[in-house]
Amino acid sequence: MSSEPAHSTSLGGTRTLVGLGRLLWEVIRKQFTVMFRYRVNFAINVATMYVFFAIVFFGGQAVVGGIGGSPQSLDSTLNGVIVGWFLWTMAQGAYSGLSGNITQESQWGTLEQLYMSPFGFGRVMLLKAASNVIQSMAIGGVILVLMLVTTGRTLSVDLLTIAPVVIASLLSVVGIGFVFAGLALIYKRIGAVSNLMQFAMVGLVGAPTADVPALRLLPLVQGSALLQQSMRRGIRLWEFSAEELSVLLGVGVGYLVCGYVVFKYCSRVARRRGVMGHY
Structure with a gap:
């Protein structure tokens, strides 16, 4: 008899x-469907980032060239700018x-439906955050190709190194995104x-970690430093020290956990004030 509840719990966890x-x-499917449905707006956003x-x-x-220098003098910094x-x-x-998702769902009048999801509002927003990261990485890949073609530069693109470093780097800004998403629920x-x-x-991306090591505790800073080493010098993931990866x-x-806690608090405040579905 004791094994039956355990089996039920395991089955319930699997179903979840x-x-x-x-x-x-x-x-993810919805996000990319919306992106391609409004492909002109998407193309303009990508073009804007590339044009800048x-x-x-x-x-x-x-x-x-105007001061009599050689374009080759930019080589030492150009790769860093690209990365x-x-x-x-x-x-x-x-x-x-995330804040864009909140605003959009409020405009569509579907935000309260997400809150009543059987999976929980927090889990839904975490999955939306994951979808945003996937979409951002796809767009970043397009921009990277355009930059390399434009400049004629060559960088080390080891996906087994770049993908984990980028994902870990983006976790911190996702946490900040949760804070602003929570504020968007209320205000x-x-x-x-x-x-x-x-x-x-x-x-943050250009912060000098070599001069001020404490800056590594800020969002993106450590990830930017490791990504620079990987793409400019060809360093693999397993070649970084345990301290750097930690x-x-x-x-x-x-940052992700702190941001999520703030988001949950803001969602309770929004529900208490009755402004969850208002825009």
Whole structure:
């Protein structure tokens, strides 16, 4: 008799995992369906990020040429700019996606339906965050190809190293995204404040960890440093020290957990105030 409850618990856990897997697939499918349905807007967003990089690249060449320098003098920094822009592009999407999801669901009038999901509102939003990361990495890959073709540069692209480093790096900005998503539940329109983080992320991606090691505890900083080493110097994942990887994962998980806790608190506040489905 004692084995029957254990068997039921195991079966229930398996069904939950299967259900979450199906839900994740549906969330991803919906996200990419919306992206391709509004493909003109998607193409403009990608083109905008690429054009900004092209302005920096060609503008830098023009400035160097104007002062009598050689374009080759940019070689030492150009690879770093490409890698940084690659990470910033993905971080921007992963960070802003959650608050955008909240705003979008509020406009569609489906936010309260998500809250009543049998999987729980928190789990649904975690899966949406995972979908945002996948979408951001796909867009980042497109931008990376465009940058390499434009500049004629060659970087080490080892997916077994880049993918884990990028995912761990984006966990921290997803945590910040949860904070702003929680604020969006309560205050609805927070775009002006949220956009400020995009400029802050530029500084985080380019932070000098060699000069100030404590900066590694900030979002993106450690991930950016490891990604630079991997893509510019060809260092593999297993060649990083245990300390470097521990800081990367610890910072990512720490910010994610803290951000999720804030989001859960904000969702309770929104429910208590009766503004969950309002826009």
